[in-house]
Amino acid sequence: xxxxxxxxxxxxxxxxxxxxxxxxxxxxxxxxxxxxxxxxxxxxxxxxxxxxxxxxxxxxxxxxxxxxxxxxxxxxxxxxxxxxxxxxxxxxxxxxxxxxxxxxxxxxxxxxxxxxxxxxxxxxxxxxxxxxxxxxxxxxxxxxxxxxxxxxxxxxxxxxxxxxxxxxxxxxxxxxxxxxxxxxxxxxxxxxxxxxxxxxxxxxxxxxxxxxxxxxxxxxxxxxxxxxxxxxxxxxxxxxxxxxxxxxxxxxxxxxxxxxxxxxxxxxxxxxxxxxxxxxxxxxxxxxxxxxxxxxxxxxxxxxxxxxxxxxxxxxxxxx
Amino acid sequence: xxxxxxxxxxxxxxxxxxxxxxxxxxxxxxxxxxxxxxxxxxxxxxxxxxxxxxxxxxxxxxxxxxxxxxxxxxxxxxxxxxxxxxxxxxxxxxxxxxxxxxxxxxxxxxxxxxxxxxxxxxxxxxxxxxxxxxxxxxxxxxxxxxxxxxxxxxxxxxxxxxxxxxxxxxxxxxxxxxxxxxxxxxxxxxxxxxxxxxxxxxxxxxxxxxxxxxxxxxxxxxxxxxxxxxxxxxxxxxxxxxxxxxx
Amino acid sequence: xxxxxxxxxxxxxxxxxxxxxxxxxxxxxxxxxxxxxxxxxxxxxxxxxxxxxxxxxxxxxxxxxxxxxxxxxxxxxxxxxxxxxxxxxxxxxxxxxxxxxxxxxxxxxxxxxxxxxxxxxxxxxxxxxxxxxxxxxxxxxxxxxxxxxxxxxxxxxxxxxxxxxxxxxxxxxxxxxxxxxxxxxxxxxxxxxxxxxxxxxxxxxxxxxxxxxxxxxxxxxxxxxxxxxxxxxxxxxxxxxxxxxxxxxxxxxxxxxxxxxxxxxxxxxxxxxxxxxxxxxxxxxxxxxxxxxxx
Numbered sequence: 107x108x109x110x111x112x113x114x115x116x117x118x119x120x121x122x123x124x125x126x127x128x129x130x131x132x133x134x135x136x137x138x139x140x141x142x143x144x145x146x147x148x149x150x151x152x153x154x155x156x157x158x159x160x161x162x163x164x165x166x167x168x169x170x171x172x173x174x175x176x177x178x179x180x181x182x183x184x185x186x187x188x189x190x191x192x193x194x195x196x197x198x199x200x201x202x203x204x205x206x207x208x209x210x211x212x213x214x215x216x217x218x219x220x221x222x223x224x225x226x227x228x229x230x231x232x233x234x235x236x237x238x239x240x241x242x243x244x245x246x247x248x249x250x251x252x253x254x255x256x257x258x259x260x261x262x263x264x265x266x267x268x269x270x271x272x273x274x275x276x277x278x279x280x281x282x283x284x285x286x287x288x289x290x291x292x293x294x295x296x297x298x299x300x301x302x303x304x305x306x307x308x309x310x311x312x313x314x315x316x317x318x319x320x321x322x323x324x325x326x327x328x329x330x331x332x333x334x335x336x337x338x339x340x341x342x343x344x345x346x347x348x349x350x351x352x353x354x355x356x357x358x359x360x361x362x363x364x365x366x367x368x369x370x371x372x373x374x375x376x377x378x379x380x381x382x383x384x385x386x387x388x389x390x391x392x393x394x395x396x397x398x399x400x401x402x403x404x405x406x407x408x409x410x411x412x413x414x415x416x417x418x419x420x421x422x423x424x425x426x
Numbered sequence: 427x428x429x430x431x432x433x434x435x436x437x438x439x440x441x442x443x444x445x446x447x448x449x450x451x452x453x454x455x456x457x458x459x460x461x462x463x464x465x466x467x468x469x470x471x472x473x474x475x476x477x478x479x480x481x482x483x484x485x486x487x488x489x490x491x492x493x494x495x496x497x498x499x500x501x502x503x504x505x506x507x508x509x510x511x512x513x514x515x516x517x518x519x520x521x522x523x524x525x526x527x528x529x530x531x532x533x534x535x536x537x538x539x540x541x542x543x544x545x546x547x548x549x550x551x552x553x554x555x556x557x558x559x560x561x562x563x564x565x566x567x568x569x570x571x572x573x574x575x576x577x578x579x580x581x582x583x584x585x586x587x588x589x590x591x592x593x594x595x596x597x598x599x600x601x602x603x604x605x606x607x608x609x610x611x612x613x614x615x616x617x618x619x620x621x622x623x624x625x626x627x628x629x630x631x632x633x634x635x636x637x638x639x640x641x642x643x644x645x646x647x648x649x650x651x652x653x654x655x656x657x658x659x660x661x662x663x664x665x666x667x668x669x670x671x672x673x
Numbered sequence: 674x675x676x677x678x679x680x681x682x683x684x685x686x687x688x689x690x691x692x693x694x695x696x697x698x699x700x701x702x703x704x705x706x707x708x709x710x711x712x713x714x715x716x717x718x719x720x721x722x723x724x725x726x727x728x729x730x731x732x733x734x735x736x737x738x739x740x741x742x743x744x745x746x747x748x749x750x751x752x753x754x755x756x757x758x759x760x761x762x763x764x765x766x767x768x769x770x771x772x773x774x775x776x777x778x779x780x781x782x783x784x785x786x787x788x789x790x791x792x793x794x795x796x797x798x799x800x801x802x803x804x805x806x807x808x809x810x811x812x813x814x815x816x817x818x819x820x821x822x823x824x825x826x827x828x829x830x831x832x833x834x835x836x837x838x839x840x841x842x843x844x845x846x847x848x849x850x851x852x853x854x855x856x857x858x859x860x861x862x863x864x865x866x867x868x869x870x871x872x873x874x875x876x877x878x879x880x881x882x883x884x885x886x887x888x889x890x891x892x893x894x895x896x897x898x899x900x901x902x903x904x905x906x907x908x909x910x911x912x913x914x915x916x917x918x919x920x921x922x923x924x925x926x927x928x929x930x931x932x933x934x935x936x937x938x939x940x941x942x943x944x945x946x947x948x949x950x951x952x953x954x955x956x957x958x959x960x961x962x963x964x965x966x967x968x
Contacts, residue, residue, distance in 0.1 A: 158770045160777075205950055208957040209909070212713050212769055216905040217953070223902045224946035231939055288530055288537045288545065295527045298516035305476070305514075306531040306588055307502035313535055346898060350781060357774070387789045393782030400774045401763060 114364050115282050119275055122368065132263035134379060138372045139270045140332050143277060145355040145367030147324025152353075153361030154285065155317040156297030158215045161222030162352045164202065165322040167344035168225070169195040169329025174242045174339040175235065184248040188330045195326020196319055198225075203318035207311055219346060226344040241340030245333060261335075270331050277324060278364065284320070293317055297362075325352075354392070357399055360406030369408050427454045428490075429592055429622045430475065435484035437470050444470040446646040448484070452592070457614075457623040459633045462643035463666070468626045469511070471643070472594050475624070476508045477501035489591065502531070507590035511597040511626075513577045515584065517570035521561050524569050524580055526552040528587025552587065559583040559613060575606040579613065586617060593617070595625045599632055611635055634658070642666075677935065680814035685935045686928065691820045691889070693927020694827035698882040699904045700911065700919035701834065702875035708914035709847055709871050711769055712761055715776035718901025719783035720876050724749050724883025725892040726787055729796060738801035742826075742884060749880025750873040757872035762865075780897070787894045795893025823885050830881065831920065834874075838916070847871055906949045912959035922960055 122139065129135040144166055151157045172194035177187045206217040229236045236242065250269065251257035260269045284290045295303045296310050304310045333339045342348060351374070359370020374392075381388035403410050430452040437445040445467040452458050460468050473479040475486060477498035485494045493501055516524050529551045530542070543549070556562050559579040564572060569580060578598060585593055598614065599607040611632055614623065618636075627633050633640060633654070640657045642650040650656075650663045657663055699721060706714050724745050731741035756779060764771045800819040807815035838844035846867055883897075890896060907926055911918030929948055934941035952959065 158773070205953050208953045212707075212773065213909055213913070215770070215773060216713070216909060217949075220902055220906055220909070220946055220949060223899075224943050227942040227946075231942070283541075284538045286541050286543065287539055288533065288542050289535055290538070291523070291527055291530060291542050292535045294519065295516055298518055299514060302514050302516065302584070303527075304499050305478070305502055305508060306528050306584070307499050308531055308535055309499055316536070346902070350777065353774075353777075387785050389781050389785035390789065393778055393785060396778035396781065397760070397775060400771055400778060401760070404771065 115278050118278060118364055118368065122271055122274060126264060126267055130379075132267065134375060136263045136267045136270065136335060138368070138375050139267060139274060140328055140335065141352075141355060141375060142368035142371035143270065143274050143331070144325055144328035144352055145359065145371050146274075146277060146281070146364075147321050147326075147328060148352050148356045149321075149361060149363075149367050150281065150293075150324065151317055151321035152356055153363065153366065154290070154297060155293045155314060156300070157314060157317070158353075159218040159321075159349075160215050160346070160353065161202075161218035161220070161349050162321075162325055163344050163346065163348035164218075164222040164225050165195040165199055165325035166329040166332070166348065166352070167222075167229070167339075168198040168322075169326030170333045170339045170343050171229065171236055171242075171329075172326075173330040174245045174333045177246045177248070177333075178242060181246055182248070184250055184334070187248065187334070188327070191330025191333070192323055192326045195329060196323045198326075199319045199322025200315075203315050203322070207315055207318070219349065222344065222349055223346060226341065226346075229344055230341055236339075236341075239341060241338060243338050245337045245339065247334060247337055266335055270335075273327060273331065277327070281324075282364070289313070289316070354396055356406075357396070357404070358406055360409030360412070361404075363406075363408045363412065365408045366406055370406060373407065428452070429454050429456075429488070430624075431487045432475070433485045433487075435471070435474055435486065436482050437467075437474055437479060438482045443646050445474065445481075448643075448646075448648055450641060450648070452622055452624060454622055455618075455620070456638045457618050457625060457636050458639040458641060459625045459627055459637040460641050460643060461627065461630075461633055465645075466643040467646040468643055469596060470646075472508065472596055472624075472626060476506050476594055478508075502588060505589075505591035506594065507585040507588045507592070508594040509581045509585040509596060509598060511600055513574075513581050515569045515577060515580055517568070519569060520566050521569055521572065521576075521580060522552060522556060522565045525555050525583045525587050528552075528584045529555070529589075531588055551589075555583050555586050558586070558617065560609070575602055575609075578602060578606075578610065582610075582613065582617070591622065593621050593623045595623060597626055597628065599627065599629055607632065681935065683810070684814045684816065685931050687816050687820070687824075689928040689931025690924070691823050691927070692931055693924035694824055695882050695886050695900075696904060696907050696927055697831065697920050697923035698827055698878050698885075699900065700907045700923045701831070701916060702878035702882075703904060703908055704914055704916055704919045705847065705871055706875040707908075708916075710761075710765070710772075710868060712765075712772040713769070713776070713913075714872075714875065715773055715901070716756065716780040716783065717776075717876070717879050717904065718897030719780035720749050720753060720879040720897070721883040721886075721900055722787065722892075722894065722897035723752070723783060724880030725798065725887040725896065726791060726883075727880065728884035728887055729798060729892055732798075738804075742881075745884040746877040746881040749883070750877030753876025753879075754869045754873040756876075757869055761872070762868065780901075784894050784897070791894070793894060795891055795896075798887035798892050800888035819888055823889070826885065830878070834878075835916075843867065843870065903945055906945050909949055910952050910959055915959075918960060 126132055126135045148159070148162050151159055169191035173187045173191035176182055176190040202221045206214050206221065209217060230238060247261050249257045250260050260266050292303065292308055292313055296313065300310055329343065355370035355374045356367055357370070358373055359368065360366030377392065378388055381391050399406065405413055428451060432448055432450040435445060435448040435450070436443070448471060460471060462468055470479065474481050477493070477496055477500070480495050485492060487493065488504060488506065493504065516527065519527065526548060529548050533548065556565060559582060561576060561579060561583065564576060569577065572580060582595065582598060595614065599610050602610060607629065614636060625636065637654055639651070639653055641648055642657060642663050644666050649666065650660045652660070699717060703714060703717055706712055727748050728741050728745050731744050732738065735741060760775055760779065761772050764775060804819040804822050807817050808821055809815055838848050846862065907923050908919065910926065911922030926945055926948065930941055930945055933944040
């Protein structure tokens with residue numbers, strides 16, 4: 107089983123390596139890989155643990171704002187800025203996750219939304235920290251450097267793409283490792299049948315909490331990278347529409363797969379691009395696609411492809 | 427040695443009394459069946475024992491220690507495993523993974539780093555159980571695609587994975603053909619060596635074949651307890667229950 | 674009291690009452706649909722918003738507020754039934770996440786549709802001339818007549834609803850709270866009609882809330898989401914599927930928000946979430962603690 111999973115990871119890495127060549131323009135690829143990472147983080151909670159979150163913009167936003175604020179105020183190094191983002195997003199996930207997990211099922215989803223909204227309102231009020239409505243602009247973009255050794259400006263679309271790519275590879279490897287670990291097995295068990303998992307003696311609430319935190323961490327990382335890329339952070343990143351966007355990408359691509367988040371992000375952003383050329387109201391197109399997905403293809407693009415190939419070969423699913 | 431004891435166990439759901447004043451005793455290595463008409467309270471009694479429900483009144487002791495009101499996952503850790511009437515498996519995991527997950531429950535789940543596939547102890551035990559329940563050849567199939575009879579066996583396999591002291595089986599042969607029933611009875615007899623078992627069943631032949639002792643429930647109360655011969659001869663039981671049931 | 678004149682306090686209590694009533698209307702609708710169908714209707718906020726917009730249209734077409742007040746719930750209820758019939762119904766019995774996702778998607782479409790048709794900025798909505806002006810309460814404070822009207826209308830609607838649920842057969846089935854009950858078969862009623870009805874009533878209430886709220890809050894595409902989230906909080910606090918819980922926690926939270934905007938105005942947007950967090954920590958199953966179905 108192990109080599110199959112690793113093959114998927116390898117495949118994604120190869121595909122992502124050459125994606126920039128295939129993209130109509132570089133910036134699209136960079137956006138795609140950042141949002142893909144975000145969707146990957148989301149997927150830990152939704153696709154693998156089976157918990158639907160409507161408020162993931164919270165961790166994306168927390169990571170984005172934390173990185174932005176610390177860079178503006180302290181002009182710290184690149185890695186310090188990113189770490190700050192991830193850390194703050196983690197803390198958010200610890201607190202919010204704890205509160206949301208006090209309830210199960212549907213309530214959990216609603217609670218995630220509520221807390222994300224709370225953060226949104228808090229951010230819009232706390233102008234001195236977050237810049238309020240206009241947001242924080244001209245955030246410093248420190249180079250990737252080892253003092254004395256080298257210093258690289260990574261802020262062209264192509265360079266930043268490969269910078270993020272590095273993080274994505276790392277994330278995929280870590281995630282893969284986690285999913286193959288005893289912990290990862292329990293996560294999937296919880297997704298399949300939480301009641302039974304609990305009956306077997308697993309403290310499912312605590313395990314879900316840990317999954318929540320991991321998910322928040324990766325989402326925060328995406329947020330941090332996003333801030334660095336566009337040198338800006340604003341309230342939209344905490345807004346429920348962003349949560350919806352993340353959810354849609356994960357669903358569209360295929361929950362519970364590695365390819366899914368990236369496919370979902372790619373297709374979503376590509377469609378947004380094309381349709382926006384005609385109209386600003388592209389949700390009118392995306393909404394029905396979403397509806398179709400939920401009703402007929404809950405496995406998403408990659409999930410449906412995978413299921414198809416399985417039907418014909420009769421073999422069990424891979425984790426990719 | 428006494429494995430399980432309940433004293434005056436009662437469960438009310440609002441105005442409805444599902445179980446009332448049940449005194450129950452199970453000896454080590456014993457197979458005891460609980461029988462009774464539909465609605466007699468058998469499933470509820472199970473849920474009280476494994477911690478899924480908390481009793482309204484009464485107490486429960488397991489291996490000498492009181493477990494009244496203890497959380498379900500903690501009761502499981504003490505050595506009580508349940509196999510459910512309505513198949514309760516992990517559908518999109520393979521047969522092997524289903525059992526493996528159960529065996530793994532005895533170790534800490536907070537291991538995020540080592541590969542589960544390398545954990546020989548757990549994997550070997552899982553293979554063993556897989557063999558016991560006769561599903562070794564269905565190892566890599568998704569549990570959702572197993573036949574009903576195979577799923578019932580997997581059900582039992584998952585319960586066995588936690589290495590229990592007491593096994594609760596809720597209608598393990600429900601929906602099975604006579605041939606499958608026979609195989610399941612054999613399986614139960616096999617696994618019952620070294621385990622204590624409480625069995626809820628409707629099929630009288632299964633009950634009579636397997637049980638060392640039988641408790642009869644009616645409307646939440648115990649109306650008779652004894653070995654199969656005693657129960658078969660008991661007038662009250664006949665009147666209330668055995669009269670309408672197939673042998 | 675608290676350094677704030679009594680009349681201001683009372684005014685705020687009444688304001689909280691109005692807000693609470695709107696919460697209640699929406700929360701009851703949500704609760705009804707959830708109680709019977711175990712579906713969380715995410716589109717509730719969008720339907721509320723559409724209620725306001727359809728109200729605008731009606732006012733433009735009929736020029737009569739009272740007529741609009743009747744037409745809007747019917748139209749929105751009709752839309753709700755269509756949503757149930759064509760979409761939600763196919764997802765019964767599956768993972769309860771699916772109807773939530775579906776209605777979420779539908780709400781996105783509904784919001785975007787309004788943006789396209791009516792623009793993004795929104796419109797004012799004028800209260801009918803009959804209801805303009807204020808009422809004087811014992812010379813202590815003046816309260817807008819329209820808001821008083823809203824309180825009265827909502828109270829009447831809740832009363833009628835209560836009577837319907839308590840005294841009729843259909844009401845009994847709805848309160849029974851299972852999607853396919855034995856009782857239904859015994860009574861010879863087609864259960865799918867009950868599903869339609871529940872969705873219709875629930876969403877109709879949302880539409881009513883929308884048009885009632887319009888003169889107070891204006892009409893704009895995003896008005897539904899903030900309201901929806903607040904209503905979710907109401908149901909978390911009171912317990913989804915519990916009508917009593919919806920009423921009590923709706924009114925309670927209305928007061929909480931209102932009072933906060935008096936004493937700590939900056940916090941008025943987030944106080945409802947703080948209240949929710951507190952309830953979660955102390956009594957997770959909500960004030961009326963109905964645990965069980967999807968908890």
